[in-house]
Amino acid sequence: xxxxxxxxxxxxxxxxxxxxxxxxxxxxxxxxxxxxxxxxxxxxxxxxxxxxxxxxxxxxxxxxxxxxxxxxxxxxxxxxxxxxxxxxxxxxxxxxxxxxxxxxxxxxxxxxxxxxxxxxxxxxxxxxxxxxxxxxxxxxxxxxxxxxxxxxxxxxxxxxxxxxxxxxxxxxxxxxxxxxxxxxxxxxxxxxxxxxxxxxxxxxxxxxxxxxxxxxxxxxxxxxxxxxxxxxxxxxxxxxxxxxxxxxxxxxxxxxxxxxxxxxxxxxxxxxxxxxxxxxxxxxxxxxxxxxxxxxxxxxxxxxxxxxxxxxxxxxxxxxxxxxxxxxxxxxxxxxxxxxxxxxxxxxxxxxxxxxxxxxxxxxxxxxxxxxxxxxxxxxxxxxxxxxxxxx
Amino acid sequence: xxxxxxxxxxxxxxxxxxxxxxxxxxxxxxxxxxxxxxxxxxxxxxxxxxxxxxxxxxxxxxxxxxxxxxxxxxxxxxxxxxxx
Numbered sequence: 001x002x003x004x005x006x007x008x009x010x011x012x013x014x015x016x017x018x019x020x021x022x023x024x025x026x027x028x029x030x031x032x033x034x035x036x037x038x039x040x041x042x043x044x045x046x047x048x049x050x051x052x053x054x055x056x057x058x059x060x061x062x063x064x065x066x067x068x069x070x071x072x073x074x075x076x077x078x079x080x081x082x083x084x085x086x087x088x089x090x091x092x093x094x095x096x097x098x099x100x101x102x103x104x105x106x107x108x109x110x111x112x113x114x115x116x117x118x119x120x121x122x123x124x125x126x127x128x129x130x131x132x133x134x135x136x137x138x139x140x141x142x143x144x145x146x147x148x149x150x151x152x153x154x155x156x157x158x159x160x161x162x163x164x165x166x167x168x169x170x171x172x173x174x175x176x177x178x179x180x181x182x183x184x185x186x187x188x189x190x191x192x193x194x195x196x197x198x199x200x201x202x203x204x205x206x207x208x209x210x211x212x213x214x215x216x217x218x219x220x221x222x223x224x225x226x227x228x229x230x231x232x233x234x235x236x237x238x239x240x241x242x243x244x245x246x247x248x249x250x251x252x253x254x255x256x257x258x259x260x261x262x263x264x265x266x267x268x269x270x271x272x273x274x275x276x277x278x279x280x281x282x283x284x285x286x287x288x289x290x291x292x293x294x295x296x297x298x299x300x301x302x303x304x305x306x307x308x309x310x311x312x313x314x315x316x317x318x319x320x321x322x323x324x325x326x327x328x329x330x331x332x333x334x335x336x337x338x339x340x341x342x343x344x345x346x347x348x349x350x351x352x353x354x355x356x357x358x359x360x361x362x363x364x365x366x367x368x369x370x371x372x373x374x375x376x377x378x379x380x381x382x383x384x385x386x387x388x389x390x391x392x
Numbered sequence: 393x394x395x396x397x398x399x400x401x402x403x404x405x406x407x408x409x410x411x412x413x414x415x416x417x418x419x420x421x422x423x424x425x426x427x428x429x430x431x432x433x434x435x436x437x438x439x440x441x442x443x444x445x446x447x448x449x450x451x452x453x454x455x456x457x458x459x460x461x462x463x464x465x466x467x468x469x470x471x472x473x474x475x476x
Contacts, residue, residue: 021395049476103443139476141474141476146474163476164475164476165474165475165476171473172400189453190448193446193448194472199443199444200471200472202475242403243402250401250411252451253453257452257454259454274438291443292428292439
């Protein structure tokens, strides 16, 4: 155990009579006390997403007396959100989530200032938005935003509390590259690379137990309060995994590899994560093979057609032996469908799996129902099967 | 021979049917060899989970599949999910 970190936030000048009455149960805990409550009052916390994790997180941060809360969410409340997003109610359906959350917070604690950021977080606006806050809570629902939040926090030297949920399972940690104890880690020290597109279902596709949001969201707020007030052992360099069915928490140590490249600028995260359409995601769900599975198909001598859907100049750089080039757009337009074999299985691949997932959806639609694609594309093939291949 | 302790989390745990297991590998075995061995030992869903999981060797995320394993190392298998 490395002990607590210094408080992240300076205390506010004073607490009013009304605030003393409201926060009395905090004030009489010696570790929090008036000093800790003044720090919470002075704290500016940004919550990414007023959804499953953001709902309980915002409610508890507000109730705890965090003086300024920012909410980043461009989405509107849908009826299917209400099973878990407890900051919103029936009458909020159709309203902006950020606005609905602000109204709930005003009811919980009128002393909280709420800033709404109802635009989509992008590489262009992230640094500007983050710079106004001491701490960030990330409860977003996709990999591209997760890496964007991480990289922006790293560049600004800001700590953030990260939580993620799926079905009955949750993961939570604190990432802070510039941690004053010198033991800083970031999300890329846990997940250096995004998964191949289409391989990991979202909560919208796979479901999530509503109350899991509270289990993980409350740990996130717990860690936020500890960082702000400088108490306890922060969840830095440790990942907590939670299994609601087993009712068990496990801990994984995370250490930094000194060789990892420094994060110095924001990139195009949709490209980085190979973001694909819902239809492509659906098509890839049960029709993705791994590089090892493709290798096994080659080794078995089984007949199949490997189609490379990249562009000719990429094919020039590197190719998988035996692959036939049919660029994605020719498949999407239908033009190339007649060139594809009807009598043997088809395996599609591209650079990292995004374009081949899109082409796969088109093939499934055209009746090639047993077509599959290579998860992670030629990059994963080069890495796992044939490291002699150049990568680009 | 070298022995590593493999710890499975989330969908990896479900696919492997265990929290963890000790795996004996020949000297000089790499992370890639271990992944192939685990997939072979657990036919079914584990291969797919392994193809997208993050591997932490003694706490350090390792993307170099040719990295040689050492006796006594801990390998955490963490499948990513991004729901919120």
